[in-house]
Amino acid sequence: MTFSFAAERALFPILTHKAQLSSCSQSAMSVPVSEAIQHYMASWRNSGMDWVGWGVVLDQAKAEFARLIGAASADIAVMSCVSDLASSLGHALEFGPERNGIVMGEIDFPSLGHVWLAQQGRGAVVEFLSSDAQGAIDLEAYERAISDRTRLVSVSHVAYSSGFRQDIGAIAALAHAQDALIFVDAYQSVGAMRIDVVRDNIDVLVCGAQKFLLGCPGIAFMYVRRDLAQTLTPANTGWFGRVNPFAFDVRQLDYADGARRFDTGTPPYINAAAAKAGMALLNSLDMAKVETHIEQLSAVALEAARQHGLRIASPLEPRLKGSNTAVYVEDSAKVEKQMAAAGFIVSARGSVIRVAPHFYNTEQEVAGAMAALARIV
Ligand SMILES: Cc1ncc(COP(=O)(O)O)c(C=O)c1O
Incomplete structure (x- = not known):
């Protein structure tokens, strides 16, 4: 799968050392957003x-x-x-x-x-x-x-x-x-x-x-x-x-x-x-491409979760879902911390961990998060 957002991804400093996959909760901070706050x-x-x-x-x-x-x-x-x-x-x-x-x-x-x-x-x-x-x-x-x-x-x-x-x-x-x-x-x-x-x-x-x-x-x-x-x-x-x-x-x-x-x-x-x-x-991006990319990341997340034997709490068809792929875990707050320690920022909610990529995330990050989740649970 080709990645069309390399230039924009470079605007999110955290992505050089962490996979932030928590857009269902808080997305990564970009340079323009940081500068806008500084400007205020x-x-x-x-x-x-x-x-x-x-x-x-x-x-x-x-x-x-x-x-x-x-x-x-x-x-x-x-x-x-x-x-x-x-x-x-x-x-x-x-x-x-x-x-x-x-x-x-x-x-x-x-x-x-x-x-x-x-x-x-x-x-x-x-x-x-x-x-x-x-x-x-x-x-x-x-x-x-x-x-x-x-x-x-x-x-x-x-x-x-x-x-x-x-x-x-x-x-x-x-x-x-x-x-x-x-x-x-x-x-x-x-x-x-x-x-x-x-x-x-x-x-x-x-x-x-x-x-x-x-x-x-x-x-x-x-x-x-x-x-x-x-x-x-x-x-x-x-x-x-x-x-x-x-x-x-x-x-x-x-x-x-x-x-x-x-x-x-x-x-x-x-x-x-x-x-x-x-x-x-x-708004500077082509939203059709963003949507397609996120759907492809959903397919990767679902397939990786399935291969690792994780219990999926989301629709199994990418077209029927948004960015978030939810996986059942025992203690979601603890797993969220363990995932963060492993370099994957994901979001706990009730009995699930949510992996929610944005346009700036890659297939490798999503697959890596599911693999880390499987190791942790
Ligand atoms: C779908 C959805 N609606 C509403 C809310 C809550 O919105 P607010 O805290 O802005 O009232 C959330 C927060 O996570 C949400 O995910």
């Missing part, structure tokens, strides 16, 4: 403050995110984490007796369960769909569960534990056929594959910066379809959600157009600088 610190240290300049970088981060998902930057809101964004959206929805259903998968990230269950007090009824042994939920399960009482279908594009990849376009169609909304948690997919919210008719999509977006924790992005956003009045709000944040009118609660109405207070500017640099690097 220098502007603070040397100029005292630069609200205008920091604001420009935040807008650029929104624009880079929008480009990765085929949206416009005016349709992107920012908060510090996905949980906050989802909560804010949940509180902006109505759950009247005729339309109070929320359908979600049991494989979705726990935060999403917590956020939607927190809407029970406002009338919501949450239904969890079960998964199979490979951590997958088939489309028929969604079809059966979605009805004319469903308000929201919440889907993980790629499941955080098993790596199962859902067909979000198909679920959007099922949701819309019943006049329900689709909310996509794309934390494990944006930056690793092509996404087009317009083509797939996605209503809301969220993602944070430190996994496949190459940034650091502390900033997350939410796309809201323009005409939907115009109908929502978030209760979780603040001056950055106003038509003119600098009007400073304490009596005026007007909502900015589009997703910007979900912005609240002073944004996480330093995190935005890191996120912008990471996403600019991704």
